[in-house]
Amino acid sequence: MFPILITLSVLEMGSGYVLESLESTYLDNPTLLILVPVMIGMGGNLGAILSSRLSTRLHLGTLEFSPRDEQLWTSIAAIMLLAVTVFSALGVAAWGLGRLVAEPMALADLLVISVGSGMLLAIFAVVLSVAATYVSYQQGLDPDDTTIPVVTNVCDILGVVVLSAVAIAVL
Template identity: 35%
Template structure:
């Protein structure tokens, strides 16, 4: 077996096992709250969206931080111009993306035959709160995973991306449920 492949498997398999468990927990959480969510079916549309966007944006940030660590343009510290720029762009992308998605979902709800008594402000408030919270959690996850992996001699590309996608599945659902509670739904 090629040494690079062996290293990737050695670094990835234990983490992927953890990711499998996280995915299962996320599914169970969604299942446990399904009755509550089905009272407001408009938010069921948002579950795959918040998870997908959170994971995708998190992977972009993770790949950029990992590449910066490999190239030496980012140090495993919470300092540096390039790291701050990447985090700022990630936050801006998150805000723009979740705002745009909330508008399109709101417009698309009647087309799907879903009726809601919620105002646009309450609806978008839940989605933006959940998305904003997820963005913050993903930044913490990406930076801590990338920095710890890099310091321990592991390739952050093999650890950050699988962990981000699995954790966002669990965290996205949790953030949505929390946001619904905070907004009073």
């Protein structure tokens, strides 16, 4: 686990670099700053939920890495529905907070940025969770020990990158 943790720590510095390089975008739209910590945390949380479910099924012997595994697709659908709900609520909450503390962005723009980047991040989290569980299984590692650190750290980085890319595209 030590090499994985070192690699992930180095990658985490990359998300800070991305934030710093896009500082002007965030300072021009301070409402976006409200989205940053939640976006970073939520992507990792969604991935951790799915990774945990997959690891449990793997230990129980009920997980099949097959496109016909209905329980796998049900878990993925649940994560995607949770993402739509959370990132929609986040957009509205950020808009409301933005009205109190800064000049708010238009609600429609904020919802497009929040939901759009959130759904992209959820897709990445799903793919990472399934891939990390599969690779752990193939390598003979316990997915409970490997998947959650990998998925949460990579989703932290992707959260910053995806949010920034969508914000730039919308604005």
